[in-house]
Amino acid sequence: MSPNTAYVNANDLGKSRQAISQILETAASGGCGTTGGSGKASCGSSGGPDDMPEEIWNKVKNHPCYSEEAHHHYARMHVAVAPACNIQCNYCNRKYDCSNESRPGVVSQKLTPEQAVKKVVAVASEIPQMTVLGIAGPGDSLANPKKTFDTFRMLQEQAPDIKLCLSTNGLALPDLVDDICRYNIDHVTITINMVDPAVGEKIYPWIFWDHRRVTGYEAAKILHERQMLGLEMLTARGVLTKINSVLIPGINDEHLIEVNREVKKRGAFLHNIMPLISEPEHGTHFGLTGQRGPTAQELKAVQDACMGGANLMRHCRQCRADAVGLLGEDRSEEFTLDKIDQMEVVYDLDKRKTYQDQVEAERQAQHAAKQAALAAVQGEDGVDPDMKVLVAVATEGHGKVNQHFGHATEFQIFEVGQGEALFVGHRRVDLYCQGGYGEDEQLPSIVQAINDCHAVLVSKIGACPRDELKAAGIEPVDEYAHEFIEKAALSWFAGYRARIASGELVHQPRGDARIRQGAFTAGLEAAA
Ligand code: CLF
Ligand code: SF4
Numbered sequence: 001m002s003p004n005t006a007y008v009n010a011n012d013l014g015k016s017r018q019a020i021s022q023i024l025e026t027a028a029s030g031g032c033g034t035t036g037g038s039g040k041a042s043c044g045s046s047g048g049p050d051d052m053p054e055e056i057w058n059k060v061k062n063h064p065c066y067s068e069e070a071h072h073h074y075a076r077m078h079v080a081v082a083p084a085c086n087i088q089c090n091y092c093n094r095k096y097d098c099s100n101e102s103r104p105g106v107v108s109q110k111l112t113p114e115q116a117v118k119k120v121v122a123v124a125s126e127i128p129q130m131t132v133l134g135i136a137g138p139g140d141s142l143a144n145p146k147k148t149f150d151t152f153r154m155l156q157e158q159a160p161d162i163k164l165c166l167s168t169n170g171l172a173l174p175d176l177v178d179d180i181c182r183y184n185i186d187h188v189t190i191t192i193n194m195v196d197p198a199v200g201e202k203i204y205p206w207i208f209w210d211h212r213r214v215t216g217y218e219a220a221k222i223l224h225e226r227q228m229l230g231l232e233m234l235t236a237r238g239v240l241t242k243i244n245s246v247l248i249p250g251i252n253d254e255h256l257i258e259v260n261r262e263v264k265k266r267g268a269f270l271h272n273i274m275p276l277i278s279e280p281e282h283g284t285h286f287g288l289t290g291q292r293g294p295t296a297q298e299l300k301a302v303q304d305a306c307m308g309g310a311n312l313m314r315h316c317r318q319c320r321a322d323a324v325g326l327l328g329e330d331r332s333e334e335f336t337l338d339k340i341d342q343m344e345v346v347y348d349l350d351k352r353k354t355y356q357d358q359v360e361a362e363r364q365a366q367h368a369a370k371q372a373a374l375a376a377v378q379g380e381d382g383v384d385p386d387m388k389v390l391v392a393v394a395t396e397g398h399g400k401v402n403q404h405f406g407h408a409t410e411f412q413i414f415e416v417g418q419g420e421a422l423f424v425g426h427r428r429v430d431l432y433c434q435g436g437y438g439e440d441e442q443l444p445s446i447v448q449a450i451n452d453c454h455a456v457l458v459s460k461i462g463a464c465p466r467d468e469l470k471a472a473g474i475e476p477v478d479e480y481a482h483e484f485i486e487k488a489a490l491s492w493f494a495g496y497r498a499r500i501a502s503g504e505l506v507h508q509p510r511g512d513a514r515i516r517q518g519a520f521t522a523g524l525e526a527a528a
Contacts, residue, residue, distance in 0.1 A: 056269075059186050059240055062131040062356065063163055064327050066187060066240065066270060068315050068423050069367070072399040072485075073359045076132040076165070077123050077324040079116035080109065081147045085139035086171050087207040087223065090285040091246055091276055109322065110138070113150040115337060121158055122340045123324055125347050127331070128355035130324075132187075136167040137321035142176050152183045159347060163187065167244070171207060171223055173230030181237050188234055189242045189272075190227055193252055195262045197221040202251050205285070228266060235267030242270040242313065247302055248286070249276070249294050257305050264310035271306065272313035275299050275515050296452060296513035300424060314425050315412075326397050328410050328426065366399040370486035374419055376494065381501045388417035389496070390510070391489050392427070392450040392474075394458040401480050401488045405461035406432040411450055414485065416493040421486040427513065432465060447472045452513040454496070457488055473510065 052060075064071035085092075111119065124130050133155060135141040141148045152164050166180075167189040180188060194200040200220025207219040214222060234241050243263045245256050252259075260271050276293040278286040294302075303312055317327045325331040392411035394403035413425045427449040443465055450456060456474055459481040466476045480488030499505045 056240070059163075060269075063165070063187060064132065065134075065165070065189075065272075065313065065316070066242065068313070069363060069399075071315050071327045072366070072395075072397055073129060073363055074132070075127055075130040075324070075326045076134055077120065077130055078134045078136050078319065078321050079111050079119060079151060080138050080322045081111050081113055081116050081151050082135055082137055082141045082144035082321075083110055083139045084143045085169075086143040086209075087140070087169050087219075088205050089169075089246075090203055090205065090291075091248070091278060091287075093283040093287075109337060111337075113147055113154060116151045117154045117158060119335055119337070119340055120155055120162065121347050122343055122345045123335050124159055124162060124352065125345050126335075126343075127325070128352045129326075129359055130162075131356070132163045132165050134165040134167065136189075136319075140169050140172075141166040142168040142172040145172070145176055145179065149179055149183055152185060156184065161349060161352065165189070167191070168230075169223070170227035170230050171209065172226075174226060174233055177230065177233045177237060177239075180234070180239060185239070187240050187242070189244055190231055191244045191246070192227050192231075192259055192263060193245050193248070194220070194255060195224060195228075195259050196255065197224055199252050199255050200224055203248065228262070231263060231266045231268060240269045241267065242272055243268045243310070244272045244274060244316075246276050247273050247294050247299055249292060249298060251291075253294070253298070253302055256302055257309075260306040260309040268310050270313045271310040272316045273299065273303050273306065274316055274318055277318065293515060296425070296427065296449075296515050299515065303424075315423060317410075317426070329397075362398060366484045366486075369484040370421065370490075373487040373490040374421065376490070381497055383497045383500050383507075385418055387497070387507065388415055388420070389454040389493065390415055390424070390452050391492065392453040392456040393485050393489065394456070395485060399484050399486075400482055401457045401485055402459050402482050405456070405458040405465055405476070408432070408458070411453075411456065412485070413450070413453065414489045416489045421489050421493075427515070443468050447474065448514045450474060450513060452510045454510060455492055457485070457492065473508070 060066040060070070062070055062074045064074045064076050120133050133152075135148050135151065148166060152166075155162060155164070164183065164185040165187040166185055168191070170190040170192065173188075173190065193203050197217050197220035200223060201217045204220050204223060206213050206215045207223055208214075209219070209222055231241055231243075243259070245252070245259055247253055247256060256273055263271060276286065276291070278284060278291050278293050280287045303314060306312060315327060319327065320330065320332070322332050323330050324335055391414050393401055393414060394405055394408040395401060395412055396403045396407075408429060409431055410426050410428045412423065413427060415422045415424045429446045429449045432443065432446060446465075447469065451472070451474075453474055455477050456469060457477045457480055459478060461469075461476050461478055469476045477492055480491060483491075496505075500507050
């Protein structure tokens with residue numbers, strides 16, 4: 001079947017679909033962050049209440065994956081209740097987490113639905129900004145439907161304010177859409193790496209379908225048809241969908257632009273293009289056959305080429321199937337089953353609500369600061385009005401520049417231009433500061449990770465890394481400590497332009513950067 005074929009009659013798609021399509025059209029035709037008359041929307045998951053109907057905003061505003069703004073403030077957790085899988089991906093080694101939604105590190109503890117619910121309630125009572133429970137493996141959530149839906153059903157009874165979210169490869173999806181709606185699962189991620197089975201057969205060696213193992217082109221064709229059908233059925237039922245795609249250089253890089261087009265046509269709310277992780281030590285087919293992952297600029301180029309299509313998510317952390325906390329942090333070690341047994345768990349809905357109201361006020365302040373800063377970075381100064389640069393930011397959350405350079409395990413990357421401050425990704429790094437002193441051996445790898453940036457914004461930085469960053473052409477900036485990120489980035493950019501205009505410096509383009517994969521291997525040795 002052609003990928004263009006509609007599997008569900010467009011006339012059958014109800015009001016919900018119209019609402020979702022409306023958002024997509026709004027974004028594509030301008031809206032937030034559109035620059036320079038290019039007609040390309042840059043809002044992606046950074047869309048806010050002004051960009052979408054209230055009904056949709058209420059679904060995404062405190063989901064850290066569906067709203068870029070929300071991910072600075074709200075946390076999610078995963079419970080590893082779904083060990084089995086019904087397909088094989090060439091980037092997956094079954095010993096480890098599902099690569100669709102989780103990096104290939106070990107799951108510390110597989111849980112029964114009862115244990116999972118106990119853990120979620122314990123986490124939610126300790127972390128009031130934890131708003132979402134996702135089931136994302138370590139296999140496929142819908143290849144384990146009883147465990148997945150039992151967990152959601154029991155949790156709803158005990159903690160009704162927590163949003164439910166799942167991730168799937170899509171093969172079993174069309175058969176389970178009714179259950180997804182019955183249990184009020186408002187957010188579903190489908191991993192779609194192709195809309196052409198000829199591409200798909202290079203990614204999927206087999207699927208288990210209709211009681212038999214199917215291989216090659218036929219397997220990819222069945223998977224593709226099930227994914228498209230499942231997506232259309234969810235859209236028709238008003239469930240928000242996110243599409244995850246793994247970018248595999250030389251296999252589906254340019255093809256992902258077509259994937260973006262096709263999923264947008266079928267009502268996908270977001271498209272998350274993630275880099276392939278293929279270190280040989282993970283033992284995946286791609287890892288063992290030398291298939292490389294993309295560089296930072298290769299990833300950004302495909303994401304940029306998709307702008308104007310389905311809205312893009314760029315803040316994914318490829319988290320573990322048992323991750324707990326803000327995206328980019330993992331507090332799962334604090335909530336092992338034996339530790340939970342020792343905890344006094346009080347699930348206080350009012351306390352959670354009060355805390356979340358405070359978060360909302362902080363978030364609105366961040367939004368207002370960004371708008372004011374955007375308005376300030378306008379006007380004629382004789383410098384190229386289309387100039388854009390990347391800046392790296394060290395942050396511990398709350399949307400602020402509030403982390404010491406030496407304490408950062410990742411930097412958030414923002415693209416700034418006149419009238420624009422757009423989150424475009426993050427880079428994992430090795431911790432520079434080890435036990436109170438700087439680890440100079442780590443510095444070259446940090447520089448490689450942010451080598452495409454003109455500046456790095458931090459709350460504080462020591463003399464040694466400051467000098468080395470400068471020598472590498474990256475400006476260390478600590479004068480915006482504890483300010484909101486976008487305001488800080490735009491203020492620095494205004495100063496940068498002023499220095500160019502005055503002749504104090506000459507703007508130089510930066511090089512490419514490396515996506516750090518080494519951090520993903522932590523724990524593998526322990527599992528071996
Ligand atoms: Fe989990 Fe996925 Fe739900 Fe988020 S993760 S099931 S949508 S709650 Fe988020 Fe993690 Fe990326 Fe997934 S950062 S891997 S996109
Ligand atoms: Fe692995 Fe997930 Fe693919 Fe299944 S769907 S093979 S668990 S990456």
